[in-house]
Amino acid sequence: MTNKDLANLIFPNITKTIEDYEKEYPERDLPEGARVTRYAPSPTGFMHIGNFYSTVVDYVIAKKSNGVFYLRNEDTDGAREIEGAVEYIRHVLEHYNLNPDEYEYRDTNETKGNYGPYIQSERKEIYHAFIKYLIEEGKAYPCFLTQEEMDVIREAQTKDKRRIGIYGRYAKYRNLSPDEAAERIKNGENYVIRLKSQGDFNKKFKFDDLAFGTMEFPENDIDVVIMKSSNLLPTYHFAHLVDDHLMHTTHVVRGQEWISSVPTHYELFKTFGFKMPKYVHTPLILKKDGDKIRKISKRLDPEARMTYYEEKGYPIYSVIEAIMTIANSNYEAWREGHPDAPFTDFEFSPKKMSASGALFDLDKLDNISKNYISRLKATEVFDMLDKWSKEYDKDFNELINKYKEYTTSILNIEREQKKPRKDYASLSEVKGQIWYMYDELFKTPEYEFADGLDKEEIKNVLDTYFNDYYDENDDKDTWFNKMKEMTDKLGYCSDMKEYKANPDKYKGNVADISNIIRVGVTSKSQTPDLYVILKLLGKDRITKRISMI
DSSP, X not given: OOHHHHHHHHOTTOOOOHHHHHHHSOOOOOOTTOOEEEXXXXXXXXXXXHHHHHXXXXXXXXXXXXXXXXXXXXXXXXXXXXTTXXXXXXXXXXXXXXXXXXXXXXXXXXXXXXXXXXXXXXXXXXXXXHHHHHHHTTSEEEEOOOHHHHHHHHHHHHHTTOOOSSOGGGOTTTTOOHHHHHHHHHTTOOOEEEEOOOOOTTSEEEEEETTTEEEEEEOOOSOOEEEOTTTSOBOHHHHHHHHHHHTTOOEEEEEXXXXXXXXXXXXXXXXXXXXXXXXXEEOOEXXXXXXEEEEOOTTTOGGGBTHHHHHHTOOHHHHHHHHHHHHOTTHHHHHHHOTTSOGGGSOOOGXXXXXXXXXXXXXXXXXXXXXXXXXXXXXXXXXXXXHHHHHHOHHHHHHHHHTHHHHHHHHTTTTSSSSOOOOOSSGGGHHHHHGGGOXXXXXXXXXXXXXXXXXXXXXXXXXXXXXXXXXXXXXXXXXXXXXXXXXXXXXXXSOHHHHHHOGGGSSOBHHHHHHXXXXXXXXXXXXXXXXXXXXXXXXXXXXXXXTTO
């Protein structure tokens, strides 16, 4: 029996060759310099900030070059697949407008692109054709090692402080003849297919990573598994080779934890004589934890989950901007010079990624978000708040829609000034800052009057002001002048210079009067423009509120 006979025994129904598939997946007709990237998640977990970071980089690289960004579902590990993970991946991509040019969604039977299937479990026959070729060429073999034998090997290697894996004398079935292998297969023995490595661990090769630069690795000499016995699907390493070759991926963006896989992938591409894509290994996402900086943790840090940003109500723009600022060191300077340009206009350079890690700072995100929201029109903020609260605060959503015009006016306070207020970093913060403007929420407020203020004095100031001085038709200058007039009448000082020079002569100053009024009608000591708040509330509601004190 020959190697070809053995290959036919293992794959009797595989008639297509590598050449056949290369004709089915021809070179892409793209402009010169166009780059093809992919987000290729495994649905064994929900999308996290590290995945998102790589996806944004993928997207920018493709779009800036007029290339292709596609989605590939790497579902070869069915036993660990989590229900809903695939759907959530699609949701995140759609939510952040990172829509792939090519994709396949099984639940909706929706496919776009000519290089599919884009779900690895649907590409089994393609992988088998490539594996069959390796067996025919004597470059791969069926391995019959049992789990018990594997455990013994691992134990011995650990004891002797040797590298873990099947290589050298541990590759028990590497040189089994085709006849012997065929006999075992016919007898029903379980097996996997392993690459017959040609690497020499004592030799090194150079590898150029676009982010980390030139690195040296020892050649791979481990006979890695390329097809699993449980479901006849390939391993990640092998599927990566086949898919990126046939789909003509030019740039692979993935986390730096995959750097250790470079020797295996290098050998696989070399074995087939295929050109490797260029690799961008993204640095670790770090966070500041007290005095320490550590890797962000899905277990410890809620912000590691992509669900966190939607639950908080961070705008799409803010999250992407925060990622771009840690992806490239010169992005912030570019943004200052191009305030209105889409982030895809930025000339992303992997060389400007920080190899030591990307520090993701929630304070930085908050600052970006506050600046962004402050520049929006009140109607735009309302629309965002409406969409968010429908999902995460239904009662508040009913309230703001019951008083839609009123709510929009509240959101517009101090918004149209040269330096608008920067109150909200996320939509979840809005209710906590404007709740007092709604009678339905203003039930038993905790008043923030200054310490030492007598209740009789508070009532006197409020009653005097709203009975004798306040007119909701006054313009702002008239309104403030009346407040100053009352200030002097009640024994306070309307002139701040005079008050600072002789504080003991007065009960307080005009700012104290203003604060009593502010707290009296809102319960809060700090609010946006008091003049506008009073006009929005109206005298009848103000009178009712004062009576509650």
